[in-house]
Amino acid sequence: MKKIYIFLLVILGLYVLLLIPFPSNEKNIQKATHNPFIWNQDSLWEGLEIRFQEAKRIPSIELDSIVNDLSYNADALLNTLENTISKPDDSLYSLIETNFFNITPLIAAQPKKSDWYINYYNRVRKKIKSDSRFWNMNHINARNTSYRLLYGMRASVEEVLLQSNNNDFISTMYVTEEPSVTPSVNILGIKVHSGDLLISRGGAEVSAFISRGNDYPGNFSHVAIIHIDKATNKPYFVEAHIEKGVAISSLKTYLNDKKLRFIVMRPRNDLPQIESNPMLPYQVSSYIFKESQTRHIPYDFKMDYYDSSAMFCSEVGSYAYKQFGISLWEFKSTISSDGVMDWLNTFGVENFVTQMPSDLEYDPMLSVVAEWRDKDILFQDHLDNAVMDALLSEANNGAKLDYNIFMLPLARVIKGYSYIFNIMGKEGVIPEGMDAISALKNNNFVEKFQNCKTQTKVKIETFKKLNGYLPPYWQLVKMAENTLSN
Secondary structure, eight states, rough: HHHHHHHHHHHHHHHHHTTTOOOOOOOGGGGOOOOOOOOOHHHHHHHHHHHHHHHTTSHHHHEEEEEEEHHHHHHHHHHHHHHOOTTTTOOHHHHHHHHHHHHHHHHHSSSSSHHHHHHHHHHHHHHHHHHHSSOOTTTTHHHHHHHHHHHHHHHHHHHHHHHHHHTTTEEEEEEOOOOOOOEEEEEEEEEEEEHHHEEEOOOOOOOHHHHHHSOOSSSEEEEEEEEETTTOEEEEEEEEEEETTTEHHHOHHHHHHHHEEEEEEEOOTTSSSHOOTTHHHHHHHHHHHHHHHSSSOOOOTOOOOTTSSSBHHHHHHHHHHHHOOOOOEEEEEEESOOHHHHHHHHHHHHEEEEEEGGGGGGGGTTEEEEEEHHHHHHHHHHHHHHHHHHHHHHHHHOOOOOOOOGGGGHHHHHHHHHHHHHHTOOOSOTTTOOHHHHHHHHHHHHHHHHHHHHHHHHHHHHHHHHHSSSHHHHHHHHHHHHHHHH
């Protein structure tokens, strides 16, 4: 009996010992000094929805005629300046934005959607990417113009797509046929070359956080660089995963790792480095492909792109191209909201001037080749974004991620087992580089996210029954915010 008491006392002592939290690392935080971009145009979004409702009552022939007139005028404006170089503060861009937002709800209301809006959006995309080569992308005007048009027009396009039936839905958008001589393969109908960067959006809660937790909230959470073997033409994807660090994935593994969307980006072929060496992107992909096999590269939760001993997903591509004289992310990503920084720091992030996946789209050294999304999961992407926006609003109002301190000893034991698995080259329950407290707070974050999402789904069904259409994004955000406030 005495031995049992001693054993229980030892267990109790270990439990109490494991309850002791470690000191905070907040002193290491590198903060940004920018201000987050804010649309602040609720009245505009509400007006667009009203216009959509009104347009649904217009006879089809009359509505088609109105759309044709508006699209003709929009084309005429773009045609006059498409082959010139515009500055970020030129009135052209604000007119393009206004015209596109005005016509979008009418196209969304068409029984048979016009495909004009897709072609127009891609023409504007190409112009902005071309013009931005001559802009100072660290200047607020250049940054805001790129974001408002590229992100804002995508949001409008997707509202149309979500009001489309399956036959009208366009999964793949081809944007720029950027020349490349490196090996290529076909992925979901898109010709992808070795050295291309694939920016994607995962389906996990943290993917929504990465996409939206940025001064310029976006649609993407992950970056991979593709390497295509010259001898076999077999594609490989080099990418950093939270669970296992930098690893190589096959095409099947890459696609099976849930993707809500992805965009293919390619270095411009007129970059001096590529003009003098057209095979440079292949050499870049070959370099990081071999590098990831010669050393273990853990995931970089700190998001420090200056330290390559560990890497986060964006860093894999930027590190590889940097070795060959091309510095991606011409402007650095910034995270300035106190609440967002607090929550990200919970997961180990210490650098809030960094490289975020969504921001790579605006880099003028890269062309947008094509974009893919799936109709069945596009609305899930929007719902996840709306829930995340609502949660981050709460974070900025002082809400914290918490954990059950009495679960800390168990979490630390699991972390110990995970550490042993990591040494053996296997994945543990708690990722390498994440401590026990962060793991518990991550559980709290997932719980908050799922609770809000579940209740928001109920509101969505009510909206659909009442109005007869899917709620637009601004309605989703309101629903999520109301869920959290109740």
